Amino acid sequence: MEGEAGAASKEPKTARGEATRRAILDAAEKVIGRLGYSEASIGSITREAGVAQGTFYIYFKSKDEIFSELVREMGRSLRHRISDATADIPGRLNAEREGLRAFLAFVAEHPELYRIVQEAQFVDPEAYRAYFRAFAEGYRQGLAAAAASGEIRPGDAEIRAWILMGIARSLGERAVVFGHQTPVDELVETAHDLIVNGLKR
Amino acid sequence: MEGEAGAASKEPKTARGEATRRAILDAAEKVIGRLGYSEASIGSITREAGVAQGTFYIYFKSKDEIFSELVREMGRSLRHRISDATADIPGRLNAEREGLRAFLAFVAEHPELYRIVQEAQFVDPEAYRAYFRAFAEGYRQGLAAAAASGEIRPGDAEIRAWILMGIARSLGERAVVFGHQTPVDELVETAHDLIVNGLKR
Known part of the structure; x- marks a missing residue:
């Protein structure tokens, strides 16, 4: 224009x-x-x-431009919130727990996040992909470092990043799109137990 | 009409x-x-x-009607595919692995699945929710039975169902929406190791 x-x-x-x-x-x-x-x-x-x-x-x-900027800005705010919540937490697994708690708290404060980001897949596919790629990359680095230092089991950090993102995203969607009212701490403890210990008895 | x-x-x-x-x-x-x-x-x-x-x-x-039926029908086909792949597999954790493999194979054969189901969130929100609720309920039952029999650690089966759905969904999206070309077996082994053993060393 x-x-x-x-x-x-x-x-x-x-x-x-x-x-x-x-x-x-x-x-x-x-x-x-x-x-x-x-x-x-x-x-x-x-x-x-x-x-x-x-x-x-x-x-x-234009409306196009503010929409793209909104998706970028929501991603940035959310990543900052998670960084702030995990900056002083010792250990990758503890940081994982506090990061998930910060994510779910952000989602509860921004119930529009899911609709906006999901709609970006159609309105601005590049903004949609950039949103998730930025999360995946941050996650990947943290997981790779923790595997290298021997804190977690060895394994593909990039695939694990998508696994952990998927867990967070699904629990957030269960709350805001599907309306399940479970306290955040309960979600975090159940997820953290699975992420740390697995399901095996 | x-x-x-x-x-x-x-x-x-x-x-x-x-x-x-x-x-x-x-x-x-x-x-x-x-x-x-x-x-x-x-x-x-x-x-x-x-x-x-x-x-x-x-x-x-109408187009409305075929779209809703398409979402239902894709969900049904996918659930049948997963049931067939896991029917003769002994043990919940093994079934989990083969279910994930069947899911990712289905997604590779139906690359339109993600776009259609995601768009349902806007075009037919009830079909979208029914699609995920049906998966969550099947998962929940299997996980609750496995916890009751002592095969897996005790824990909230319904929250775990959303966690496992989130893992599968994210790995499928990584492939078809984000274009990462990783062999299905490699995705399955990385996810299965995390689901069974957790990340703890």
């Missing part, structure tokens, strides 16, 4: 600008999560954010 | 009718998997199936 120079998102230069941009992204999360991508209009997003419709275009070029 | 008496799918009464219905469903799997629900037309489905467009309406009332 704005020519090739406008390919990147418009970065706000002031704290106030950053707060407004953040408010618009938060509103997009709620509105797109509730209505879905095609039904959510820019007007409904700015109304939810409490800003004029024109303000949207100071920060984003 | 046809009034309330037509709420159920029209069941064919002859083997030939059943074969035609099956051919239309197989074509819908390919076309909807390739184009997505909104772009796939009934005409594109009947062309793919090699039948006249009017023939579609002998078996299905």
